[in-house]
Amino acid sequence: MKILEEVNLEAWKKVKELGADKTMELLKKKGLTGRGGACFLTGLKWEFAKKARGNEKFVICNADEGEPGTFKDKLILDNNPENVIEGIIIAAYCVGAKKAYIYLRGEYHYLHNKLENVIKKVLENAKSDLKIEIVEGAGAYICGDETAIIASIENRRGYPHFKPPYPPQEGLFNKPTVINNVETLANVPLAIVNDEWSDEVRLFSVSGDVAKAGVYELKVGTKLGEIANVAGAKDPKAVYFGAAGGCVKYSDNFVVSADKVCKEEAMLGACSLIFVSKKRSMLDMAMNIAQFFKHESCGKCTPCREGNVHVLRLLEKIKRGEGNEDDFGLLEKLCITIRDTALCGLGQSCTNHVLTALKFFKGDFK
Amino acid sequence: MPYLKKVKIKGKGYFYLFHTVREGSKFKKLSKYIGKEEPSKEELEKLKENFLKEIKGKVSVKVEEKPRKNILGELKEIQRKHGYLPEDEIRKLSEEVKLPVIEIYSAATFYSMFNVEKKGKTIVRICNSPSCYLNGSLNILEEAKSILGIEVGETTKNGKFSLELSSCIGCCDKAPAIMIDDELIVDVTKEKLKQLLK
Numbered sequence: 116m117k118i119l120e121e122v123n124l125e126a127w128k129k130v131k132e133l134g135a136d137k138t139m140e141l142l143k144k145k146g147l148t149g150r151g152g153a154c155f156l157t158g159l160k161w162e163f164a165k166k167a168r169g170n171e172k173f174v175i176c177n178a179d180e181g182e183p184g185t186f187k188d189k190l191i192l193d194n195n196p197e198n199v200i201e202g203i204i205i206a207a208y209c210v211g212a213k214k215a216y217i218y219l220r221g222e223y224h225y226l227h228n229k230l231e232n233v234i235k236k237v238l239e240n241a242k243s244d245l246k247i248e249i250v251e252g253a254g255a256y257i258c259g260d261e262t263a264i265i266a267s268i269e270n271r272r273g274y275p276h277f278k279p280p281y282p283p284q285e286g287l288f289n290k291p292t293v294i295n296n297v298e299t300l301a302n303v304p305l306a307i308v309n310d311e312w313s314d315e316v317r318l319f320s321v322s323g324d325v326a327k328a329g330v331y332e333l334k335v336g337t338k339l340g341e342i343a344n345v346a347g348a349k350d351p352k353a354v355y356f357g358a359a360g361g362c363v364k365y366s367d368n369f370v371v372s373a374d375k376v377c378k379e380e381a382m383l384g385a386c387s388l389i390f391v392s393k394k395r396s397m398l399d400m401a402m403n404i405a406q407f408f409k410h411e412s413c414g415k416c417t418p419c420r421e422g423n424v425h426v427l428r429l430l431e432k433i434k435r436g437e438g439n440e441d442d443f444g445l446l447e448k449l450c451i452t453i454r455d456t457a458l459c460g461l462g463q464s465c466t467n468h469v470l471t472a473l474k475f476f477k478g479d480f481k
Numbered sequence: 482m483p484y485l486k487k488v489k490i491k492g493k494g495y496f497y498l499f500h501t502v503r504e505g506s507k508f509k510k511l512s513k514y515i516g517k518e519e520p521s522k523e524e525l526e527k528l529k530e531n532f533l534k535e536i537k538g539k540v541s542v543k544v545e546e547k548p549r550k551n552i553l554g555e556l557k558e559i560q561r562k563h564g565y566l567p568e569d570e571i572r573k574l575s576e577e578v579k580l581p582v583i584e585i586y587s588a589a590t591f592y593s594m595f596n597v598e599k600k601g602k603t604i605v606r607i608c609n610s611p612s613c614y615l616n617g618s619l620n621i622l623e624e625a626k627s628i629l630g631i632e633v634g635e636t637t638k639n640g641k642f643s644l645e646l647s648s649c650i651g652c653c654d655k656a657p658a659i660m661i662d663d664e665l666i667v668d669v670t671k672e673k674l675k676q677l678l679k
Contacts, residue, residue, distance in 0.1 A: 183610035184656050221557075221594050222650040224663045231635055253592035254673035270552050270580065273592040288549065322612040329654045358611060358649075380598035389611050389653075403614045411648055413591075 116332045117248050117316060118301055119195045123332040127201055127241050135165065135209040138307065142331035144305045146314040150298035152260075153460075154373065157299055163283035166290035173208045174215040175264060175294040181220060181256040182357040184387040187318035188297035190330045192226050195301060200237040200247070200301065202300030205307070207245050209462075210293050215247045217343045251426030256411035260459050261286075261294040263413070274415045277457035296385075319371075319385050321346040323355070324392035335386075340367030348390040353397060353476065355389040356381055358404045359460075361467030362391070363444065364475045381471050382464060397472045397479040402430045408465040419462035420452040426469060433480055443480070447473060452462060483529045485515070498532050513535055550578050556589055561663070562605070565596040589616070594645070601636040601643035605629075605678070606660040611648050612653035621657050622646070622673045628678045642678065 130138045142158035149155045164172060176199065180188045190352040191199060219233050220226065234247045250268055257263045258273040264285050267273040298318060306312045315334045317477060319342065322328040326347030329333025333342065343351055343365070361381035363369065376383040391400060405427040414420045429446045432438050450466035457463050473480065483500040494609060496515040501508055513532050519529060525670045551573065566589055575582045589595045607625060609618045626632060629642050636643045651660035653669035 152601050180651060182651060182655050184612050185649075186653050220606050220651070221592075222660065225665065248551075251553055251557060251578070253557065254594035255551055267553070267588075268551055269549075270584065270588050272588055318655065322656065323615045327614070328656070353512065355611060387653075389615070391615065394614070400611065400614075401585045403609065403611055407610055434678055 116318075117305065117312075118191060118198075118318060118332060118367075120299070120305060120309075121195070122198055122201060122304040122308055124201060124237075124241055126307040126318060127204060127243075129307055130205050130208060131397075132471075135211075138205065138209055139165070142303070142306060145312060147294055147302055148314055150302070150317065152382070152384060157295065157303070160283055160295075161206060161209045161293055162290045163281070164293045166413055167284050167382075168292045171214075171286045171288075171290045172210050172212040173292040174203055174212045174445070175261075175268070175292060176203055176215065176297060177259065177261065177264060177294055178297050179218050179220040179252050179259040179264065180297070180385070181259045181411075182359060182387060183404075184191045184322050184355065184389040185320050185355050185385050187320050187330050187385070187387075189223060189226075190318070191297050191301050191477075192223065192230065194239065195225075196230055196233045197226075197237055198301040198304050199297055200234055201241070202303035204237070204241055204243050204245055206293055206295065206300065210398060212245070212293070214248070214267060215289075215312035217247060217249045217272050218268065219249055219251050220258075221251055221459055224251060226469075227251060255413070257413040257459070257461055260461060262459070264294065265292065266406040268393075272411055272413075272470065273478070275461070277458060289380040290362050294431065298385075299432040303436060306478055317347070320387040321390070322387075323389035324351065325390050329377070336372045338367065338369060339365060339369040342371065342388065343367075343390065346390070348392070351390045351395040352393040353391045353393070353472075354399070355404075355468065356393065357384050357389070358407055359467060360384040360387075360463040361464075361471035362397075362400075362475070365390075379471065380474065381467060397476040398430065401428065401469055401472050402434060404468045405430055408461075412462070412465070416456075417461060418453045418456040419458070422449055422457075423465060425449060426453070426466060430469075438459060443473070483532050485519075485525060487519075495519070497549070498517035498528060500532065512553065528665060536566075552578055552580065552588065553592075556585075556595055560595055562603050565599050581677055602641050604643045604645060606645045606650070607654070608648070608650045608658050608660070610649035610653075612649070613656040614656055616656035618657040621659065621669050621671070621674060624674050625659075625678065627677060 137163050139158040148155045204206045207215050252258050255273045258267050260275045261282050263275040264275045282292045282294050319331045319333050353362045355362045356367055363379045363381050373383045409423040409427050412419045412423050453466045457462055483498045486497055487494045488497050498513045500511045514579045555574055559566055562628050575585055607622050631638050631644055633644055633646050650660050652667045658668050659669050
């Protein structure tokens with residue numbers, strides 16, 4: 116895998132020669148985008164933070180991948196944490212931060228000590244005076260949202276807050292803060308050093324009804340049939356893009372790219388694919404995911420907190436065979452209301468799975 | 482900068498100087514009564530200057546910053562040691578990090594990995610997110626229930642095990658997966674579970 120290539124601080128050396136401005140220019144030219152799902156230009160994000168006023172700035176590495184079906188960051192942290200740390204050092208240098216955090220999800224506790232050692236080693240070799248602290252989460256899905264991470268590090272409840280102000284303007288402790296996903300930061304040194312590096316190549320987490328679940332490095336734009344083939348999917352009928360991304364109907368020729376997925380009203384997000392085979396009922400899947408969101412809604416805003424309870428209740432009613440045409444209408448209306456009125460990314464996307472499943476697999480619900 | 486404003490009270494006009502200052506995260510509006518007649522331009526400049534001098538000492542622009550030490554690590558340590566977060570440990574921590582007890586409780590009760598009530602010595606979390614669900618997590622859950630003789634959310638009578646359902650634990654490639662305390666256990670089978678829950 117390209118993402119696991121070792122750079123051994125080559126990029127850091129080059130960055131020091133180039134200077135901060137030229138590095139960010141280079142990253143923008145190479146087109147490195149955020150891999151957490153929002154696909155924002157990384158170089159541009161850094162520039163905002165650099166230009167923002169503040170006597171202190173921070174870099175946060177978001178290693179809280181809680182999205183069901185996503186496990187690419189674990190692979191990177193397990194096999195090539197050196198690149199991530201180098202990415203953090205470069206980010207901190209570019210924006211002028213003296214302190215960085217790695218927000219590691221609680222479930223990845225086993226990586227903590229290993230990371231601690233790697234940080235020490237890499238910082239020493241890079242002769243950097245940056246301080247990197249690992250903060251371990253404690254099992255909250257919402258803490259993958261950037262504003263919720265900030266709240267969590269500040270010892271508050273992990274509630275997200277309204278944007279703007281965006282973190283590059285006002286983030287951790289009200290100071291300009293850059294928050295990047297693990298995969299993004301791991302790609303930073305590679306993008307700087309390798310000439311043939313391309314933003315199209317991404318890590319796809321493939322799981323579900325497949326024989327060989329795992330992380331595959333593929334180009335965006337690969338056809339679903341190809342992915343199903345390498346992963347050994349059994350009679351696929353639908354593909355979920357994580358829990359929040361919604362699903363699409365499986366077809367061999369479906370091109371997996373952000374805009375194609377978006378056309379089907381789903382979201383590609385962090386490239387996690389959960390294959391569902393033909394023997395499954397999409398209603399059961401919808402109930403499973405609705406349970407997940409009911410549990411993981413943080414409770415800050417009403418549409419998401421109350422709405423998800425009722426989404427599950429309606430699905431259960433349909434499952435019992437008591438649903439009528441009105442209930443379907445109500446369910447759809449409720450889902451759209453939650454999507455349009457919730458505060459954060461989680462709330463806005465938590466009903467995608469019902470809406471897309473109703474669109475493609477209404478037969479399963481009756 | 483301070484600004485002049487005519488305030489109408491019971492039909493009569495009074496002139497006030499207003500100035501908004503930021504105190505920490507809050508805004509404060511300060512005012513000073515000038516008189517019933519509008520001051521001339523030069524007078525106004527002087528009044529403004531004096532007003533600023535007056536309030537300079539009163540407003541603390543510097544915010545007293547909260548301690549920045551993150552407590553999640555400490556809370557995890559306590560949870561690991563006791564199996565839950567006992568009140569006196571939280572009080573001790575509160576003094577140590579100089580945070581009010583209520584704020585620590587407020588943060589701690591947000592996370593599913595912390596318990597403020599006593600739980601079993603070992604917490605078994607069974608992942609039931611889509612990938613594990615598709616690979617038979619419910620069978621594993623049933624097996625765990627029958628081995629331990631408890632329902633989800635309960636603790637065994639000897640206080641050894643608590644059973645919980647969990648959201649995705651990031652082991653979708655090796656589903657079904659469970660978490661026993663801090664340890665991730667992947668490719669769980671019924672036989673494996675029997676061994677683990679002895």
